[in-house]
Amino acid sequence: MYAPRQLDFQISKKEIHTRMAAHHSDRRTQREPDTIRGVEYAQRLAEAEHGLQSDAYGVTGKLTLGIAILWSLFQLSIASWLIVDTIYIRAIHLAFAIILVYLNIPTFKFEPNWRPDLRFFLAMHRVTILDYILGIFAALSALYIFLDYEGIALRSGMPTIRDLIFGLMLVILLLEATRRVIGPALPIIALFFISYGFLGPYMPDVIAFKGVSLNRFIGQMTMSSEGIYGIPLDVSATIVFLFVLFGTMLEKAGAGNFFIRLALCLLGGFKGGPAKAAILGSGLTGMVSGSSIANIVTTGTFTIPLMKKVGYPATKAGAIEVAASTDGQLAPPIMGAAAFIIAEYVNVPYIEVVKAAAVPAFASYAALLFISHIEASKLGLRGIPRKELPPLIPTLMSGLHYMLPLGMLLYELIALRHSPEMAAFRAIMVLMLIMLVQHPIKAKMNGERIRPALVQGLKDIFISLSDGARNMAGVAMATAAAGIIVGIVALGLGGLITSIIDQLSGGNIWLMLFITAGASLLIGMGLPTTATYIVMASLTAPAIVELGMMQGFMVPLMAAHLFCFYFGILADDTPPVGLAAYAAAAIAEAPPIKTGIQGFMYDIRTAILPFMFIFNHDLILHNVNSWPQGLLIFAMACVGNFAFASATQGWFIAKNKTWEIPLLLAVTLFCMRPDLIASWIGIPHDMRYWVYPLGLLIWGLIWLIQRPRAKRAELSNAAAA
Template identity: 80%
Template sequence: MVDKTLDDNNVKGVEYARELAEAEHGLQGDSVGVTRTLTIAIAIMWSLFQLSIASWLIMDTLYIRAFHLAFAILLVFLNVPMMKGNPKWRPDLRFLMIMNRVTILDYILGILAAFAALYIFIDYDGISMRYGAPTTRDILFGLMLVGLLLEATRRVIGPALPVIAILFCMYAFLGPYMPDVIAFKGVSLNRFIGQMSMSSEGIYGIPLDVSATIVFLFVLFGTMLEKAGAGHFFIQLALCILGGFKGGPAKAAILGSGLTGMVSGSSIANIVTTGTFTIPLMKKVGYPATKAGAIEVAASTDGQLAPPIMGAAAFIIAEYVNVPYIEVVKAAAVPAFASYAALLYISHIEASKLGLSGIPRAELPKFIPTLMSGLHFLLPLGMLLYELIALRHSPELAAFRAILVLMGIMLLQKPIRAKLAGQPLLPAILQSVKDIFLSMAEGARNMAGVAMATAAAGIIVGVVALGLGGLITQIIDVLSGGNIFLMLVITAMASLLIGMGLPTTATYIVMASLTAPAIVSIGGLQGFLVPLMAAHLFCFYFGILADDTPPVGLAAYAAAAIAEAPPIQTGLQGFMYDIRTAILPFMFIFNHDLILHNVDSWPQGLLIFGMACVGNFAFASATQGWFIAKNRFYEIPILLTITMVMFRPDLISRLVGLPYDMRYWVYPVGLILWGVMWVIQRPRQQKADAALA
């Protein structure tokens, strides 16, 4: 009965959502003939190269970045035409219609771009000897790389990032002619090219390094896991556990999206994977289309926050902050899981408002058979966690070994099923091998957009490194009037604005390069000690939240297409659900306990997590207008007080004169107020239940 809901879904909406997911990565998958074969071959070669450098192939890190960029940029030019769609051209310009498909010109541009990317590898000895004094040939190849990289990025993720990069490049040259407030001494062409294409501080900088060494393997792991069937397993398992409760499909969507989002790293891809199944189920039990889509949007967007496998930007945080990745996981754990717990709570509130029940248990898949059918998918995840947490191995080594386990599962599962069904083994084995190679190709194709985003963002980082960093801090200080609170609001709004046109990773890189050091320095000037990790996570969170921010949030468009709902209303509803996530960065900037800064005790960590959940529940009740019954206006201040007590015990303890070490003693106050709210609303809940009965 549950599976039948898939047949009732809007097929066109699902296809549109898939197109958005493909557009996020940049590769449309519509190439045919020789181009398709060549694309698959190059993508498989790229995956094999990445697996090799994670295991046996030893190369200089700059060479790895160059080859990574060359593979990615070549794939983009072979897959994404210069112009998309089929516009109605003027009769005298009709010959330009050829630009909406890949042509020989794109082949030529792709080869030139790949060669320009590899130029630093081809002539490394010469470049290293003349750094700072590039020759005419160096300048020619450098300009070619910058230009073709920006064009490839435009094709992949749209014009926003290239335009921002071009503005930064113009600023680097025109700085002396700017108004005094933003005046900059400027750079020469030689210095610019040396920084961008002849060093590891521009295009070949830290973002591209993380993309080449770590992110690729995790994207490949997520793609292969989905290809093996884990996404469907996670959804079925979530339905078994939560489907029978009030608003069960929504809760199952949240759990399933969280499990899938941990490995997909993409909110839109997560919606396409899980939403095609969960959104119709939510509508079936009574959720309006807009709210069904919005819940999936909120769940899938927050998947990038969930440890242990977060979005690509999380690995870049580790490099920027110069800490092991496990420290990023530790810092993100409490806010991420408290955010998911609050979303489950919101789904319960919505079900209570609408008077919904769950799916009858008879219509749900059985737990034990479902668990046993996909138990093997937990092995590669277990290997990954064991490598990261227990053995403390590097993320790339952990991902590589998890991929090996996953390959073994993919190689064996179909032959075993064929054997049990009495079918011939050879076709099953051949299909398994084919699935492995096709998933490797798909993983590489999914990486093209990330690689372009990190390389193009490297141009912005490189310009900032030319000497703009201190100036940007001064400008932000002037804009915010030296007020840390106003500066955080400006940073959040700028992240949401820029994130409308950029992928999460690029948004984070741009905003972290510009504002993270400023947050730390300005906070210090005002007496607030802001850990660098907190500043980077602040930019990371708001870069992710841009995915569902109207009017351009692509995640909302994807979910709305599946739900057959208006996209703007879906985005607005999703943003209302995500407000409970948006307050978390403002809280952990000042309360470092929330990111477990200098917290090494499990009991202390669990206490902080539990109280953060209560605080988030209270804030969700205040913003959603419901606790256990509909709120009255005078109850909202009580709920907001609970929120502040649970999120900022340090502030409350300081206000009442308690020393910092006794800050946790204010938690009972919040719990008492929580109980008071329950007592106040309980009669109204009983009256409402009696009316429904």
């Protein structure tokens, strides 16, 4: 995970958008300063996404550091030796997160010199005693279920006045903390559902709901494990924290820079090499990051200038980094916080989620590499000369030790089939050992003193513990606040929502999928991926499964949840609010809207995958347990995605003729929906893989047709050079 930098002031996402527009309007006259400011804006976007921004100092700074380290130590303890009831873990996790938010993010976030006329609010651009008081009350209200658990259990369904007071205080202060850390969108959605819960009986008949009383609402939300303390917060408290901490520590240890240099060594010399290196580097970083914006800040500050150097336009350089970093959340084994919640909702081991996500994720990355090759071919670009690239073997050896914790993680998850929290804990222990000894070893090799190097290693570990906790604040708030929506749905709203969606779609599963995809993109513009997934999965995943059954075919619950997950991620680069596009555009010095549109055009090849695996369950390896069969499905998914990319980008090995585009789309259908083609031509379902050669034949035919044109273009480019 990305660790926040020390900044002079805090800034909200809306303010970043406003100032980014001003930043791009005058970049012609301030080229060099804007380059520096662009990177800083991207870093602030990453910090805004994670929630906490490191401008605390003095007593507040020390208190924040201590609380954050204690939180990390608590999470490591419950993963190893400390046995605590699950509801206590959730309450303590929420209390740590909520007090960190109030100690770090003030009521209003702006620079005091922007609006000197707002004298009354100037004291509130920084944390004040009021924030301390609110933080203490918020933490106490979060811990209330822990402090009086036996009493609450005995009076289940019959809350006292004290229960109601602490429950209302928790809901209000939680929504305010969520507003501070990730913006107003999620609290507004939660308030809408709360209002609907109380006003349901007064709604028109078609959307009428029996409604809830205050006692039932507080009992569900704050006195049980069906609301705020539900599954999303449980996953955040037991699993996600450890993986966020692991990613933060890996970045602090220097693995992010190693991944970029390794990718450049491997791919930098090929046509459009920096773009390919950006994609590979972002994929490697994204496996442990779980954040598209943090991924851009980590890799894009290095790869985007390199792409521009070899000839990529600024907009396309930024868009490639956007597409690569966004897809990092799809890449196993970590896949961001939402993947762990999928495992809990679907009630399967996490390794099953990894298995289901593997083919679509890696096929999507392969297609993006192909798109970068297409763009390089269009522009007549070449790679970076080998002499300018770092040497492969020394680069690999310099960071080979970073593979040890990753290897431990994969070994624990895949070979030993241990729980995700145990796997992450043991990988963190290996990583801590590496962080402790890598500086002394380097000092010994350089003939320097070992003790200062050992102190530096210890300092890195404690800073990582603090940064990991700070990075979790946004995720914890998102999962807790989304739990309110999940709790309202569980109160009886779920069946009504399914009925409404059925009426809107007219019972048509395709229309239902487009409604879900559009809603995910729309909601995801203002929410983190995790919150978007929780909201959409709660509302639409059961409806997708039920509508499929109504139409006579089975949609696996895993496929429905992955569908919501994919489109929640794609919202990160969807104009006009895609934050990932703003971050990349700032670094590339490109217009953010154009960068977002271009990035979305690249990501169309990812957007078709959910529609395909809803109907072709082979793509998520459903009931596929053979390695040869799985590899065949993966290879054909890559070919289908390549063909789709060629059709949408207007280029295969040469510029497409209009009549070639339907042929390329046909290849996509043959390779991704062999079951459908087999049903059309009368081939039995168990013989559907014989459709693959027909798709390859069409693909080869298009290659032969375009080859003479490609040769003429190569000769023309050579003559021009």
